Amino acid sequence: MDKRDPFRHNVLTSGHRACSGCGEAMAARMVTDLIGPDAIYINATGCLQVFTTHNQQSAWQAPWIHSVFANAAAVASGVEAALRAKGKDTPVVVQAGDGGTFDIGLQCLSGMIERGHDVLFVCYDNEAYMNTGVQRSSSTPHAVRTTTSPPGRLSQGKHHLKKDVISIIAAHHMPYAATATIAYFPDLKAKVEKAMRIKGPRFLQILSPCPLGWVHDSALSVTVSRLAVETGLFPLIELEHGELTGVMRLAEQKPVEEYLRPQGRFKHLFGSKAGAVELRHLQALADARIRRYGLLDADTQWDTACAMQSVRHGRGGYASSMPTSEAVKNDT
Amino acid sequence: MTPKLDIEPGSSTAYHTGDWRTRQPVYRNKWPPCSQTCPASEDIQAWLALATEQHWQAAWQKLTERNPFPATMGRICYHACESACNRKHLDSAVNIHAMERYLGDRAITRKWSHKPVCDTPQTQRVAIVGAGPAGLSCAFQLARHGYPVTIFDAQAVPGGTLYSAIPDYRLPKSVLASEIDAILALGIELRLNSRVGKEISESDLRDQFDAVFLAIGSQRPRQYPGKESSRHRVMSGLEFLHRLNRGEQIALLSERKPKHVAVVGGGNTAIDVARCIRRLGAEVTVICAQDSHGNHHRELGTEMPASLQEVIEAETEGVQFIYRAGIRRLVRSGEHLSGIEIAHVDQVYDRHGDFNPVLFDGTEEFVPAGLAIFAIGQETDWQGLEQLSQSTQADGVWLGGDAVSKSKLAATAVGSGYQAAMSIMADLKGEPFVFDTHKKAQITFRQMSLHYYPKQSRHEGEVSEQRLDGFNEVETGLLDDDATHEARRCLSCGVCFMCDNCWHFCPDAAVIKKAGGYGIDDDYCKGCGICAQECPCGHIDMERLTG
Numbered sequence: 001m002d003k004r005d006p007f008r009h010n011v012l013t014s015g016h017r018a019c020s021g022c023g024e025a026m027a028a029r030m031v032t033d034l035i036g037p038d039a040i041y042i043n044a045t046g047c048l049q050v051f052t053t054h055n056q057q058s059a060w061q062a063p064w065i066h067s068v069f070a071n072a073a074a075v076a077s078g079v080e081a082a083l084r085a086k087g088k089d090t091p092v093v094v095q096a097g098d099g100g101t102f103d104i105g106l107q108c109l110s111g112m113i114e115r116g117h118d119v120l121f122v123c124y125d126n127e128a129y130m131n132t133g134v135q136r137s138s139s140t141p142h143a144v145r146t147t148t149s150p151p152g153r154l155s156q157g158k159h160h161l162k163k164d165v166i167s168i169i170a171a172h173h174m175p176y177a178a179t180a181t182i183a184y185f186p187d188l189k190a191k192v193e194k195a196m197r198i199k200g201p202r203f204l205q206i207l208s209p210c211p212l213g214w215v216h217d218s219a220l221s222v223t224v225s226r227l228a229v230e231t232g233l234f235p236l237i238e239l240e241h242g243e244l245t246g247v248m249r250l251a252e253q254k255p256v257e258e259y260l261r262p263q264g265r266f267k268h269l270f271g272s273k274a275g276a277v278e279l280r281h282l283q284a285l286a287d288a289r290i291r292r293y294g295l296l297d298a299d300t301q302w303d304t305a306c307a308m309q310s311v312r313h314g315r316g317g318y319a320s321s322m323p324t325s326e327a328v329k330n331d332t
Numbered sequence: 333m334t335p336k337l338d339i340e341p342g343s344s345t346a347y348h349t350g351d352w353r354t355r356q357p358v359y360r361n362k363w364p365p366c367s368q369t370c371p372a373s374e375d376i377q378a379w380l381a382l383a384t385e386q387h388w389q390a391a392w393q394k395l396t397e398r399n400p401f402p403a404t405m406g407r408i409c410y411h412a413c414e415s416a417c418n419r420k421h422l423d424s425a426v427n428i429h430a431m432e433r434y435l436g437d438r439a440i441t442r443k444w445s446h447k448p449v450c451d452t453p454q455t456q457r458v459a460i461v462g463a464g465p466a467g468l469s470c471a472f473q474l475a476r477h478g479y480p481v482t483i484f485d486a487q488a489v490p491g492g493t494l495y496s497a498i499p500d501y502r503l504p505k506s507v508l509a510s511e512i513d514a515i516l517a518l519g520i521e522l523r524l525n526s527r528v529g530k531e532i533s534e535s536d537l538r539d540q541f542d543a544v545f546l547a548i549g550s551q552r553p554r555q556y557p558g559k560e561s562s563r564h565r566v567m568s569g570l571e572f573l574h575r576l577n578r579g580e581q582i583a584l585l586s587e588r589k590p591k592h593v594a595v596v597g598g599g600n601t602a603i604d605v606a607r608c609i610r611r612l613g614a615e616v617t618v619i620c621a622q623d624s625h626g627n628h629h630r631e632l633g634t635e636m637p638a639s640l641q642e643v644i645e646a647e648t649e650g651v652q653f654i655y656r657a658g659i660r661r662l663v664r665s666g667e668h669l670s671g672i673e674i675a676h677v678d679q680v681y682d683r684h685g686d687f688n689p690v691l692f693d694g695t696e697e698f699v700p701a702g703l704a705i706f707a708i709g710q711e712t713d714w715q716g717l718e719q720l721s722q723s724t725q726a727d728g729v730w731l732g733g734d735a736v737s738k739s740k741l742a743a744t745a746v747g748s749g750y751q752a753a754m755s756i757m758a759d760l761k762g763e764p765f766v767f768d769t770h771k772k773a774q775i776t777f778r779q780m781s782l783h784y785y786p787k788q789s790r791h792e793g794e795v796s797e798q799r800l801d802g803f804n805e806v807e808t809g810l811l812d813d814d815a816t817h818e819a820r821r822c823l824s825c826g827v828c829f830m831c832d833n834c835w836h837f838c839p840d841a842a843v844i845k846k847a848g849g850y851g852i853d854d855d856y857c858k859g860c861g862i863c864a865q866e867c868p869c870g871h872i873d874m875e876r877l878t879g
Contacts, residue, residue: 313832
């Protein structure tokens with residue numbers, strides 16, 4: 001066991017082979033540290049599985065199972081049923097990319113939810129098949145350049161829209177489904193902790209930028225995911241039994257261009273007439289999402305400025321079994 | 333029975349991803365712009381940080397390390413720190429001067445005393461000439477380090493210009509006296525009514541002391557160069573303030589009480605004089621050769637030297653201002669002054685940069701005034717110190733304060749006293765003198781991520797409604813809650829405040845949190861730069877790896 005850090009477990013520890021600045025590694029580290037090492041993690045095939053388990057070396061410091069691409073939710077169902085039969089209440093957590101959730105794993109996930117298994121399903125959404133070389137997925141947003149949706153004379157990147165998977169999940173009469181992103185740790189923490197308190201199937205969709213596939217500077221992963229929220233393109237919402245129960249209000253709406261500019265996958269939209277049309281289309285999509293979830297006029301104090309606020313001595317750490325900074329200070 | 337696996341999985345920590353990186357993050361404290369600008373070099377960020385957690389006494393101690401006059405400076409300093417504050421790019425600057433005053437007032441009411449830095453008493457004796465801010469600041473530092481110090485002052489009361497030239501509505505005498513008492517309580521000997529050259533000779537100073545610090549200030553008002561002088565209807569600003577502070581306010585304007593008073597000059601002394609005259613019940617016009625604030629004419633740098641805040645206060649109190657006006661002549665009727673003839677100033681400074689206004693003919697105007705007060709600067713009176721003033725540090729004589737510095741701010745004098753004390757101590761110990769080398773790494777708001785700070789309004793003290801009724805203080809201090817709020821508004825520019833961002837955002841778990849700080853695990857850091865990008869206060873730098 002690696003115990004370098006006295007303030008967190010590092011369930012996903014160092015030495016993994018994710019690219020520099022990987023948003024998915026960051027998101028997985030946050031989520032698993034919030035849940036802790038006393039849980040069983042099931043991982044669908046994808047970037048996360050590949051870069052954490054390399055050559056007989058595992059970055060996981062908790063029980064971890066790799067399933068095939070399609071059936072992570074089915075494996076989790078079985079693990080949960082077995083634990084139930086043995087009278088144990090160890091949490092079961094599925095981790096999958098957007099391929100393993102939106103496309104290939106969707107029917108197993110649907111079945112797991114329908115049967116009401118007590119499992120948390122976490123989708124790290126990086127909006128394409130990054131591991132195999134940036135192919136489009138049904139999660140890839142409109143007008144994005146991928147290797148299978150190249151922009152050119154006849155095309156401005158992906159023609160279709162991003163699949164609204166959270167609505168599909170919520171339509172299962174789901175106890176808890178929420179979206180989150182790495183830029184707002186306090187928000188992510190509140191959502192993971194809330195999900196862990198609820199019994200039954202739960203779902204988290206976490207936007208995780210990919211510097212390689214989104215073609216931005218590795219230092220900008222957090223900035224880009226913050227802009228996705230602030231422009232309204234990625235609303236942070238909570239749905240309980242299909243009803244909208246929480247949103248993060250936008251303190252101010254930023255133009256989508258601020259989000260698109262730093263990303264090479266949208267570069268083709270700037271400087272051409274056809275691109276300008278798509279820019280207007282993306283702005284309209286953001287506006288429509290803001291209207292749909294009431295992101296500007298929601299009656300809540302929880303807004304993007306409040307969730308962002310940095311305070312002296314931090315805004316809370318990880319699992320409650322870890323010592324507080326006061327305790328460690330007294331110790332040394 | 334659990335079947336035994338043939339292959340035991342190893343930990344990925346055996347694989348060091350650290351050798352991928354081309355850049356590495358470095359935690360580095362920067363020097364915030366407030367401290368950079370502070371003439372007394374206070375570590376403002378550090379004492380505000382202590383105030384944030386309501387460690388008031390610790391904050392006061394941190395503050396007084398550089399400036400033993402917080403209650404005084406919090407009131408009278410023109411707070412250049414606040415004009416430099418990075419927070420003004422977010423909402424408005426932190427109310428630093430009010431915080432300084434709050435800590436100083438708290439120390440006075442609770443009778444906190446200064447702690448010596450070293451307990452072993454030194455034997456070398458130091459003499460200080462002048463008990464003004466520079467002299468007292470120097471004496472304070474030396475006494476804290478165990479040196480026996482004697483201060484000589486020609487006046488009957490210590491404080492120098494702080495006592496004689498600052499009106500009561502800006503600085504109550506009791507506040508100044510309390511802070512001076514706290515400094516003297518360190519065991520400093522104070523000899524009042526002792527002018528060097530009269531009560532004590534220069535050679536005595538040289539013989540009895542190992543080092544001498546001259547901080548005699550600039551006490552002699554510059555005279556109006558005009559030919560005529562009507563003795564009792566023309567006065568210098570300093571003389572007016574001295575007499576007022578000695579309690580002569582009634583006598584000043586009693587005989588043939590003038591309705592209108594003209595004050596000539598554009599500095600802070602002119603504003604002080606004008607605001608005092610308003611309190612004595614007369615109309616006052618300030619005649620200033622320079623431009624008003626933010627209103628440059630064709631030359632650059634011709635703005636009036638007075639602080640903008642003071643000008644605004646004076647205007648609120650009904651002081652009239654005439655800008656770009658020079659004095660043609662004093663107009664008399666018999667023995668008495670009836671007014672001043674002014675004319676438009678074309679050029680304030682000549683090509684050598686000296687004050688030498690050029691007046692335009694035909695633009696003359698008449699300003700009625702029964703009394704003219706000239707506040708046009710002051711000079712140092714070296715009388716009695718002819719030999720010492722020619723000496724250098726090699727002879728064991730240091731010079732400081734207003735007497736030698738171009739800026740005549742009290743805080744500059746305090747800083748100069750501190751610097752002299754450090755230099756004297758280094759010299760007496762035979763060590764080389766290095767001063768504040770850490771001040772080099774500056775930080776601007778562009779290096780910070782301001783979106784991590786929410787907008788918060790600035791809290792002020794209350795302004796008295798009946799301000800013209802007497803010489804009572806215009807502004808009250810901060811309340812306890814407001815002080816905590818203001819301290820929390822500090823952005824902590826360039827200095828880590830343990831917000832955990834770098835620790836949360838590291839994708840590689842290469843940022844290790846320790847008690848009291850963070851460290852980078854070089855074995856695993858891939859150099860992505862997220863920690864530096866997301867550090868709110870710009871504490872983390874990315875450095876290119878060489879070799």
